Amino acid sequence: EEVAIKLESVKTRHAQLLYESKLYKILQGGVGIPNVRWYGVEGDYNVMVIDLLGPSLEDLFNFCNRKFSLKTVLMLADQLLSRVEFVHSRSFIHRDIKPDNFLMGLGKKANQVHIIDFGLAKKYRDPKTHIHIPYRENKNLTGTARYASINTHLGIEQSRRDDMESLGYVMMYFLRGSLPWQGLKATTKRQKYEKISEKKMSTPIEVLCKGYPMEFVTYFQYCRSLRFDDKPDYSYLRKMFRDLFAREGYQWDYVFDWTILKHQQSGTVPRPAVPRVPEPAAGEGEEAADPAYGGRFDF
Structure with missing residues (x-):
């Protein structure tokens, strides 16, 4: 299973990663919110392990x-x-x-x-x-x-x-x-x-x-x-x-x-998803997302 790993030097003047990981925890379960798998310190780095996502x-x-x-x-x-x-x-x-x-x-x-x-x-x-x-x-x-x-x-x-x-x-x-x-x-x-x-x-x-x-x-x-x-x-x-x-x-x-x-x-024909009503808005009883954080461009 692939993940994304975000690193930040522990020496950085304005450390943001711990704050960001806490925010993901608060937002956890929302549709389109990546899942933080782990946060900690490893050597000289603050580390956040998060779901891998596709292109921006x-x-x-x-x-x-x-x-x-x-x-x-x-x-x-x-x-x-x-x-x-x-x-x-x-x-x-x-x-x-x-x-x-x-x-x-x-x-x-x-x-x-x-x-x-x-x-x-x-x-x-x-x-x-x-x-x-x-x-x-x-x-x-x-x-x-x-x-x-x-x-x-x-x-x-x-x-x-x-x-x-x-x-x-x-x-x-x-x-x-x-x-x-x-x-x-x-x-x-x-x-x-x-x-x-x-x-x-x-x-x-x-x-x-x-x-x-x-x-x-x-x-x-x-x-x-x-x-x-x-x-x-x-x-x-x-x-x-x-x-x-x-x-x-x-x-x-x-x-x-x-x-x-x-x-x-x-050289293939795109297979459209079944036309459907757009997804419900936030808080309309959606299931938790199981997403993934930056990096892949597999075309």
């Missing part, structure tokens, strides 16, 4: 020549929203939503999206009382600038709404092939973040989503209208994208762009 969405995006079809993005969006909702239901925000942190599974789990890398995750409320963390400003940018929400650029404490906005940027990145604030040149990291922030704020949502269904504009308008401690209506957003999917006449068969490409390369 960034890997697959590159494999598909850096463009995903609307069908693929909508099938992914459904699962991405459910993964983020589940993390939020456990009182944490991820704070680094990006394509590299979503991995497809292996074998029977090949069509299941998994969420990984909780090194930057943060508790946004008390798990018992549900009292929300206070609103704060002057925070440094945590996460990846390309997908960071506007409020994160402005130094506002992150909450659930920011994970949601970041997910919107991920979807548009997949559809468009890139985001308008990519490839900006600057001398320092700070200046680069500043340029990304300016470009993001000066790009109207309608321009960002030009040529794509109105639902993406609605998604951003909704996320940006959320107040600091609002709970996002995940079901509303999933339904909006499912309705669009049906209106486009697509089949929910788990034939993603890479499924087709893989089979073209190997």
